[in-house]
Amino acid sequence: MAFDYRVTLLFHVKRHREGNCEMNESRTHPLITIIVPIYRVEQYLDRCVKSLVNQTYTKIEILLVDDGSPDSCPMLCEEWGKRDTRIKVLHKENGGLSDARNYGIVHAKGEYVSFVDSDDYVSTNYIKYLYGLIEKTGADTSCCILKTVTSGDEKFVQVEKEHLRVLTGKEACADLYNGNYAQMVVSCGKLYRTSIVRKNMYPKGRLHEDEATTYKFLYDSKKVVVSNCALYAYFQNVKSITHTRSKKNEQDISIAYYERVAYFRERKEWDLYAKTVNFYTGVVMARGDSDSALEVKTLLKKYRMDYHVFLRTKLRMYYFIMKTDASTKR
Template sequence: MNQKISVIVPIYKVENYLHRCVDSIINQTYTNLEIILVDDGSPDKCPMICDEYAKKDSRIRVIHKKNGGLSDARNAGLDIATGEYIGFVDSDDYISVHFCKRLMNVMKVSDSDIVECEIKKFKDTDKIGDIQNNKLDFITFNTYEAMENLILNNILSVTVWNKLYKKDVIEKLRFKVGKTNEDDFYTYLAFDNANKISKLDEELYYYLQREDSIMGKNYKLNRLDEIEAKYERLKFIEKNYKNLILLAKKDVMFGCLYAYQQLLLNGQKTDIKKGKAIVNKYIENILFTKEEYMNLDSKNKIWMKLEKKSLQVTCILRNFLNIGV
C-alpha cells in the first residue's frame, strides 16, 4: 500500500491559514505524497510561503499562475499530478494527519474507486483534537446507489475535498472555470466513472466556516450556478439513469425554490429581479409526465403547482412558513 497520492491545494489570499493547511498535509501518517501547491496569482505572502515549503520538503511542487479562480487552480494541479490517487484540500481548511492513510485503507479493503470521509466544521476560535478510530466503519455503494444518494444529498456529499480518488476515475475530468458551486458540476461525473464509492464514518476533513468566504451570508446572483449544475445533472440523468429522472427533476424544482427564497431573504434588490427571470426559465423547462406527476406525494404536488403559477408568491409563502430555508 505504497502508491503515491497527489494532494492538490488551490491557494488565493489565505496567508493566515496556509501554514496550518500545508503542515497538516506534510505531517500525514501516509508519507508517499506529492503535494501540489497552486498559487492562483495570490497578491499576499502566499507565493513566498509556498516557495519556502518547497525548499523544506522535496514532495512539494509549486505552481505560480495568473489568477483564474478555484476551478482553474485545481485544473492546473490535475494537469501535472503524477500520483495514482488524487485528493483536494482547500487552503483555508486542513485535514487530520490520518486523512490519507484512513481513506487509502478503505480504498483497498472495499476495492473502491472513490472514498469520502465525514466533515468537521469549525470556526477560527475552535480547537479540534485529532482523533483516530481503530475500526474502519464504512459503507459502500455501487454507481447507481451513489448517484441516487448524491441527488438525495443523503450520506454522500457533493464536495470534492473530503474524498480520495483513483486517478483514472477523474483523469479526464476538469472543473468548470468561472463557476461557483464548482463541485456540483463535477462530482456526479466522477461518480459515474466509478464502480464503487465508499463513505468512512470518521471526521477527517476540517472545514473552516469563514465570514468572508465565497459561500458567505449574502446570496449573490452567481450562486444560481448551483441550479445550472443541477439542471445539467438532470440532462445527464435523463440519458444514463432512467430510474432516477423523477428524483433529479424534483431536485431541480426544489433547488429553484431554495435559490429564489435565499435571494428574497439575503440577496441584493438589483439581483432579485434578474434572479427571478433566470430561475423561471429553469422551471419552465422542467416538464413532468403524467406518470411522474402521479408518483409525487401530495405536498410536492402542491408546491410544484404553486411554483409553476407564481415563483414569487410561493417563495414568500415558504419563507413566511420557514420551509426549506
C-alpha cells in the same frame, strides 16, 4: 570471536530483510497526489500544509497551486517547497478555484488524488485511512466525514465505532438525495482514482464547482466506500463568496443542477434524473423571490409532460407558482 561473527551476520541479515520490506512497501503502495489551490489565504496556509507534510502515509506529492495570489502566499509556498521535497509549487495566473484544481490535475503524477482547500486542514492519518479503505474494499473512491470548524485548530475526535458503506457509483449518486448531501457533494474529504478525475475536469470561472463535478466522479466509480470517521476540518468563512447571496451565485448553482439533470437523462438513469429534478426544483423554490418563480415556470414547462419526473415534483411546482402569483397580486 565466533559470537561477534554471528552477531554481525544477524545484523546484516536483519538489515537486508528490512530493506526488502521497504522496497516492497514502496512498490505496492501507490503515489498519492494532494492538490491545494491557493489564493489569499496567508493566515491559514501554514496550518494546511503542516497537516499534509505530517501525514502518516508518506508516499505523497503535494501540489501547491498558487492561483496568482496577490498576498504573501507565493513566498510561503516557495518556503515550504524548500523544506520538503515532496512539495511542488506551481505558479499560474489567477483563474479561480476550478482552474487551479484543473492545473493541479494536469500535473498530478499520483495514481490517486485528493483535493484539500488551503484554508482547511486534515488529520495526520487522513491519506493512510482513505487509501486503506480503497485497498480493503477495491473501491475507486473513498469518503470520510467533513468536520465543520470556524476558528482555531480543533482536534479530531475518534468515533466509538467505525461504520462503512460500500456503494456502487449509481448508489453513491443517489446518496446525494438521501440526507447525505453535504458529505457526498463536496470534492474534499475524498480520495479518487486519478483517471476518473481527469475525465471530468472542473468548470472554469464558475461558483459551486463541486455541485457541477463531484457527482461525475461518483458515477464513474465502480465502487465508493463511505466512512463515518471525521478526518477533514472544513473551515467555514461566513464572508466567503459561496456564503454570500448574489446573482452569480444563484445562476451558477442553477446551471450546475441543470447540467446534472441533463447528465442523468442522457445516460437514461431515470431514478437519478427524477431525484435531481425534484432537488433542483426545491433549491429554486427555497429562494422564494420573483426570479425563482420565473425559473420554476420554465422548469414546469419543460418537465410537466415528462412521465419520468415525479408527480409530486410537478404538483409542488404548480402550488409554488399559484402561491407566488397570488402574493404578487395583493
